Amino acid sequence: xxxxxxxxxxxxxxxxxxxxxxxxxxxxxxxxxxxxxxxxxxxxxxxxxxxxxxxxxxxxxxxxxxxxxxxxxxxxxxxxxxxxxxxxxxxxxxxxxxxxxxxxxxxxxxxxxxxxxxxxxxxxxxxxxxxxxxxxxxxxxxxxxxxxxxxxxxxxxxxxxxxxxxxxxxxxxxxxxxxxxxxxxxxxxxxxxxxxxxxxxxxxxxxxxxxxxxxxxxxxxxxxxxxxxxxxxxxxxxxxxxxxxxxxxxxxxxxxxxxxxxxxxxxxxxxxxxxxxxxx
Amino acid sequence: xxxxxxxxxxxxxxxxxxxxxxxxxxxxxxxxxxxxxxxxxxxxxxxxxxxxxxxxxxxxxxxxxxxxxxxxxxxxxxxxxxxxxxxxxxxxxxxxxxxxxxxxxxxxxxxxxxxxxxxxxxxxxxxxxxxxxxxxxxxxxxxxxxxxxxxxxxxxxxxxxxxxxxxxxxxxxxxxxxxxxxxxxxxxxxxxxxxxxxxxxxxxxxxxxxxxxxxxxxxxxxxxxxxxxxxxxxxxxxxxxxxxxxxxxxxxxxxxxx
Amino acid sequence: xxxxxxxxxxxxxxxxxxxxxxxxxxxxxxxxxxxxxxxxxxxxxxxxxxxxxxxxxxxxxxxxxxxxxxxxxxxxxxxxxxxxxxxxxxxxxxxxxxxxxxxxxxxxxxxxxxxxxxxxxxxxxxxxxxxxxxxxxxxxxxxxxxxxxxxxxxxxxxxxxxxxxxxxxxxxxxxxxxxxxxxxxxxxxxxxxxxxxxxxxxxxxxxxxxxxxxxxxxxxxxxxxxxxxxxxxxxxxxxxxxxxxxxxxxxxxxxxxxxxxxxxxxxxxxxxxxxxxxxxxxxxxxxxxxxxxxxxxxxxx
Numbered sequence: 001x002x003x004x005x006x007x008x009x010x011x012x013x014x015x016x017x018x019x020x021x022x023x024x025x026x027x028x029x030x031x032x033x034x035x036x037x038x039x040x041x042x043x044x045x046x047x048x049x050x051x052x053x054x055x056x057x058x059x060x061x062x063x064x065x066x067x068x069x070x071x072x073x074x075x076x077x078x079x080x081x082x083x084x085x086x087x088x089x090x091x092x093x094x095x096x097x098x099x100x101x102x103x104x105x106x107x108x109x110x111x112x113x114x115x116x117x118x119x120x121x122x123x124x125x126x127x128x129x130x131x132x133x134x135x136x137x138x139x140x141x142x143x144x145x146x147x148x149x150x151x152x153x154x155x156x157x158x159x160x161x162x163x164x165x166x167x168x169x170x171x172x173x174x175x176x177x178x179x180x181x182x183x184x185x186x187x188x189x190x191x192x193x194x195x196x197x198x199x200x201x202x203x204x205x206x207x208x209x210x211x212x213x214x215x216x217x218x219x220x221x222x223x224x225x226x227x228x229x230x231x232x233x234x235x236x237x238x239x240x241x242x243x244x245x246x247x248x249x250x251x252x253x254x255x256x257x258x259x260x261x262x263x264x265x266x267x268x269x270x271x272x273x274x275x276x277x278x279x280x
Numbered sequence: 281x282x283x284x285x286x287x288x289x290x291x292x293x294x295x296x297x298x299x300x301x302x303x304x305x306x307x308x309x310x311x312x313x314x315x316x317x318x319x320x321x322x323x324x325x326x327x328x329x330x331x332x333x334x335x336x337x338x339x340x341x342x343x344x345x346x347x348x349x350x351x352x353x354x355x356x357x358x359x360x361x362x363x364x365x366x367x368x369x370x371x372x373x374x375x376x377x378x379x380x381x382x383x384x385x386x387x388x389x390x391x392x393x394x395x396x397x398x399x400x401x402x403x404x405x406x407x408x409x410x411x412x413x414x415x416x417x418x419x420x421x422x423x424x425x426x427x428x429x430x431x432x433x434x435x436x437x438x439x440x441x442x443x444x445x446x447x448x449x450x451x452x453x454x455x456x457x458x459x460x461x462x463x464x465x466x467x468x469x470x471x472x473x474x475x476x477x478x479x480x481x482x483x484x485x486x487x488x489x490x491x492x493x494x495x496x497x498x499x500x501x502x503x504x505x506x507x508x509x510x511x512x513x514x515x516x517x518x519x520x521x522x523x524x525x526x527x528x529x530x531x532x533x534x535x536x537x538x
Numbered sequence: 539x540x541x542x543x544x545x546x547x548x549x550x551x552x553x554x555x556x557x558x559x560x561x562x563x564x565x566x567x568x569x570x571x572x573x574x575x576x577x578x579x580x581x582x583x584x585x586x587x588x589x590x591x592x593x594x595x596x597x598x599x600x601x602x603x604x605x606x607x608x609x610x611x612x613x614x615x616x617x618x619x620x621x622x623x624x625x626x627x628x629x630x631x632x633x634x635x636x637x638x639x640x641x642x643x644x645x646x647x648x649x650x651x652x653x654x655x656x657x658x659x660x661x662x663x664x665x666x667x668x669x670x671x672x673x674x675x676x677x678x679x680x681x682x683x684x685x686x687x688x689x690x691x692x693x694x695x696x697x698x699x700x701x702x703x704x705x706x707x708x709x710x711x712x713x714x715x716x717x718x719x720x721x722x723x724x725x726x727x728x729x730x731x732x733x734x735x736x737x738x739x740x741x742x743x744x745x746x747x748x749x750x751x752x753x754x755x756x757x758x759x760x761x762x763x764x765x766x767x768x769x770x771x772x773x774x775x776x777x778x779x780x781x782x783x784x785x786x787x788x789x790x791x792x793x794x795x796x797x798x799x800x801x802x803x804x805x806x807x808x809x810x811x812x813x814x815x816x817x818x819x820x821x822x823x824x825x826x827x828x829x830x831x832x833x834x835x836x837x838x839x
Contacts, residue, residue, distance in 0.1 A: 184321035184322055184479065185525060186321065211453070251453055251454060254453055254456070254457035255456075255482065256457070256485065256486035256487075258485045258522075259485065260482075260485075264461040265457035265486070266457070267461070268453075357738040359738070360738035364736060365733070367732070368729075369729060372730065373729035373732075374730055375734075375751075376752075377752065378748075378751075379554065381554065381557075386734060386737065387737040390737055390738050390740075391738065413550065415553060416550065417557070433733065436737075437737065
């Protein structure tokens with residue numbers, strides 16, 4: 001039984017020069033697992049994540065043959081039904097916490113607001129729950145962080161607060177768009193282990209969107225490699241480094257390696273048929 | 281003799297009446313035609329060292345010498361013909377309302393150098409851009425092409441030293457490879473000296489001969505390239521950085537089948 | 539035509555001029571799609587044409603009096619919009635008045651924004667005590683109500699069109715300085731300014747060549763939106779007898795003289811009032827449209 005089922009997803013933008021397809025027929029299904037979506041900028045990976053939550057603004061359009069979450073049709077859901085899903089059952093973590101947290105509200109208020117409004121919890125209960133969530137993302141001094149404003153937090157701390165905020169309603173699916181790209185490697189490792197724990201312990205589904213192939217290979221169960229809005233390859237993460245597709249191979253080869261040869265790095269050969277195939 | 285000598289550099293920012301030491305007694309020397317790397321996490325002061333050399337950070341202690349001479353403050357025009365910088369974000373480092381031509385010819389105009397047309401076209405060719413791009417605006421270029429323009433601009437005055445502040449961290453992997461190759465080729469062709477900042481150990485390892493690891497504005501360890509590849513670091517912090525970058529090691533990726 | 543169009547939209551212009559014209563053409567394409575802005579542009583265009591051709595399209599001389607034809611209502615043959623208390627044709631006076639209005643607008647538009655831009659960018663770029671001094675000066679000017687300050691200046695300098703313009707310009711620059719300074723503060727810390735500084739550029743060069751172009755769009759928008767206000771202040775000064783002197787056909791002055799007959803011969807004051815209203819509206823619509831086209835924040839893509 002899959003949690004999320006997407007068939008032939010398309011995201012189209014109507015521009016002055018005609019429609020442009022950012023996502024062109026992406027299909028996947030997700031269980032209680034970690035699915036990675038990798039690709040370069042402009043590959044449509046972010047659009048795919050947002051399309052699932054129907055967060056594409058006009059002039060963008062989302063269509064698909066099938067898009068269901070836990071049996072519920074996302075394509076024909078009303079805006080009201082979508083709002084009930086967003087945040088509560090499907091959470092999303094964006095790349096930069098600076099733009100996702102309200103700068104003039106303390107972290108504590110932002111964390112408890114949803115609990116008090118939606119779940120009708122009392123102040124003490126909501127605070128206790130928020131502190132527990134901050135604890136879960138390994139923030140050492142949750143009481144102090146509750147009082148802080150977003151600008152008083154470091155990047156890593158802000159990102160963890162974002163994750164905590166998304167986790168309070170205990171979503172069944174978390175879409176994380178480059179959640180660790182703005183973080184230092186050591187903090188990145190921490191955030192990943194938090195996400196990992198949630199998938200393992202709570203059976204949450206995770207869509208992990210990233211440009212970093214090696215990170216995805218290490219962290220996810222399954223990987224979709226996207227290029228120009230199309231999934232060019234789907235592989236088990238463990239086998240990503242043995243991927244067959246020339247694009248995936250090219251992306252892997254052009255990365256420098258510690259102790260690698262000093263000569264020029266191999267470039268990405270875009271002359272193959274895959275690079276132009278079905279291009280708009 | 282070393283080309284760049286930084287001795288006990290200290291940079292202190294004043295924020296809300298509190299002094300913050302961004303760089304604390306850092307010393308380093310870079311020889312001519314050498315490539316030197318600075319690694320560390322955010323807040324380690326690695327970029328601040330580059331800015332201090334350019335006179336864009338409040339130096340409160342220590343000296344910086346280029347070619348044996350202490351740098352004057354303000355840096356002056358002679359400095360700009362010796363040292364140039366490439367910035368991290370190619371989307372922010374080019375003037376959005378100037379054509380590529382204007383961006384590249386401005387340094388020539390400032391220094392009253394002749395032959396604008398030929399030198400701009402030459403500079404574009406040097407960084408692998410078609411001369412047809414000359415009158416484009418930055419928004420008509422991709423990130424990688426913009427970074428090439430930024431590199432071309434830095435080289436317009438034929439400096440000896442290039443300061444590179446995370447020059448590829450905003451770029452896609454395949455574009456990063458192209459830009460790193462370009463930088464290495466230009467270094468060989470023009471005999472440049474690099475002082476490069478990055479948070480990516482693999483990039484630093486690929487580009488640099490010697491590497492300094494920084495944390496909280498202080499030097500943790502200086503490592504030669506061979507010692508890094510063979511994990512011969514002596515401090516626990518350098519080792520933890522190395523371990524966190526373990527997926528960037530040669531061994532985990534099979535040799536590309538060429 | 540198609541050859542010209544493809545030349546303008548060529549992604550690889552061959553010269554500086556082509557690149558610049560291509561950008562202008564793109565902006566024109568964008569403003570053409572904005573109906574209200576086009577309406578504003580048409581109104582401003584008509585004002586320009588009318589002012590340029592005034593002696594040829596005006597049916598009568600604006601100053602010739604004919605006391606036998608006093609206060610004729612609109613629609614009278616020969617006097618489409620009627621006549622005023624001296625028997626002068628109102629339509630002809632409005633048409634000639636367009637020249638005076640345009641003259642005032644043009645003079646204000648080339649003085650106040652330039653002064654404001656200079657003060658704002660210098661204050662923003664250097665910061666410190668220069669910023670503090672210039673901005674306090676700006677605050678002092680801003681603290682006075684504009685019309686009162688203009689009145690005081692005209693009272694000192696004496697009435698007349700040039701003095702009215704000078705008074706308006708001196709009261710109009712502080713908002714531009716504020717806008718330019720705010721814009722400069724964000725531009726100043728950007729990497730491209732750091733880069734040009736590293737190339738050894740002098741402060742005047744950076745301000746003129748690199749900071750001002752970034753401030754220009756917001757100042758131009760502001761100027762266009764302010765033009766309505768300038769027309770009104772000029773009219774106000776004329777109305778109070780401190781601007782243009784009679785018998786010149788200035789719109790504010792015309793309203794002032796029409797005031798006496800407002801209840802019986804309403805058209806004497808209403809017709810120039812309508813002219814002011816339409817032209818102000820035109821500039822406001824154009825300014826709103828320019829904001830959509832020029833503002834770098836709204837059209838970053």
